[in-house]
Amino acid sequence: MISFWEVARRAETGPMMKESDFDMRISMTAMELAKEYEIKYDPSVYVSSDNTMADDVWRAGIELLLKCGVYNVSNKRVITFEEHEVKEALKHVVSEFEIGKGKDRIKIQARGVEDSKKSTIFSGPFGVETSLDVFVPLNQAFIQEPLVDVLFHGGHIQSICGVNTIRANSAFEVIAARVYAELMNQALILGGRPFMPIVWGVAAGVSSLNELGADSFMPKNPEDIFRAVMFLPELKLDDVLLSKTAHFMNYGYPLYAGTTPVIGGYAGDANTAAIVAVAEQIATFLVFGAVVNHIGPQHMRYRSQTNPASLWMNSVMGQAVARNSKLITTTSVTTAGRPGSMQMHLEAAAMAICSVVSGRNLLGPRPAQPLYPNHHNPLHARLFAEVAHAAIKLKREDANEIVAQLVATYKDTLDFDKSPKGKTFEQSYDVKTLKPTEENLSLYKEAKSKLIDLGLELA
């Protein structure tokens, strides 16, 4: 299989082109391939059952990657791949991976379409600004959710030492990174799962230095921690990402790699975005040799991932990858409805069902940007995981029917000016006992009851 060192070499020597030309090359090639393979988006379908289309999207995705490559925005060079390299690499996919220690050691697996294997649940307060006073309790509340298998990031520390919003690449990023590591250790120990697997993105900044700033105080051995590396949409990376990857590889960390193809952006409509997403899914494996390969089905207009086009794209792309490879994959879920709302529960359930029957593991749920401080609620993760585990009993046709009913409840309130506003962690939980408030618990029970009425077998 092609090594990262070879990829990095190609990033230094590949053909040069303008970034805008690369963006348009992706768009035009995806459109040509969609036409050639007759891949069409059907807005009346949320979870596809079309195996032929899934296989065509897979082939088109590989063609797209071979024709376009991956672009290094730092030096304007294209990293190209040969067909035999893709085929060879896919033979070396790790389809099962164990991580963590003791009772929290888990096996993450590649999943097939309509697979009876449970989805691994990655969750945590990722992406949300988290104040220092609730950082530990909020993470602890996620850690204490038994169905959360892997803690995903720990929330952003954005204010520290009197600096209200930490600036990218500033000294406070590095200071906050060290504090982040300290607090994450505390949360894991207090939560009773000190060796729980983590996806460790130092959520205290954006620079490479802040990643390094936390390294010496990370909770455990490198082999038990996923480090996160993300492409820029579409099929782009930069020197910072490559150098971070080199560092992570030098120290033996397993990698969690992904990207967020944007429907409406250069990826185009849902049909072409599905092709681009397959290319990206393969590319994250080729470039990073990642254990877990992630897609966030983003949408230009909605900015959340539970809209009808994202659901369809995720199902087709997911099935394409699951039917034709043994890649371990995840799909993320960002919602228009905010924490503490019925809509967030139902949006998350829709994407969980769609993803699980399409062969994915799951990450989420999280409210979409713009995010408000401390707006997270681990009860959403609980129901999300329960729904995911119930969905393994569903066929795609049944899943589509349930998802259609769920979408009907929120499709008119996906725009942020209409979607329900959220509550902070402190408003949703007793921060000392880490018990959800009565109101929060009632909402969870009501959402669960709605999902049972729709046909999900929830305990």
Added chain:
Amino acid sequence: MHMSKEEILKELREGVLNYDEERVKKAAMRALEEGIDPFLAIKEGLTPAINEIGKKFERMEIFLPQLTIAAKAMEAGVAILEPALDKSQGEKVKLGKVVIGTVQGDIHSIGKNIVATMLRAAGFEVIDLGVDVAVDKFLEAAERAKADIIAASALMSFTKVMQRDLVEYLKSVGARDKYKLMVGGGPVNEEWAREIGADGYAEDAIKAVKVAKELLGLK
């Protein structure tokens, strides 16, 4: 063969609507050959077409690649017609100059590219500085271009703070009142824009055009 004014205007419209740059160029040259007022050719040929493209994009009936190609076709037509405009017409065609970029520390470009494309299509002259743009580079470009608006995009919580720094920098060097300042991006909202003292905020590219026009007192 002679073409009527209506036929040429239709060609200009159809060229943009069909993403056909060559067709637009030919129609624009034909307009000049047939002695059609270039201002009319832009206002009644190209502008309605790009407005329709913008609406299609807003409804997500078309996507960024089509928007980019249509805007490029429109620009090619304007480039041919513009030199033939008299001074007063030229001022009416160009709505204003916008310097746009993604702030320092942030390398996300898609949202900024869409806003730049829509502003261009609407008739603004856009100077796109790309990504990872330092505050002084925004000002230098704005001074050089004699811009009306500076537009700063940020896609991460840790980089939106650079929008605040941009306001402070402009104030510190006495340039804040010379330009209207617009901000946008995933983590940005109206509240943040107000807090840092920006003049305008838009949550998407369509609204960005509306806000830019409002800031310059245009309809």
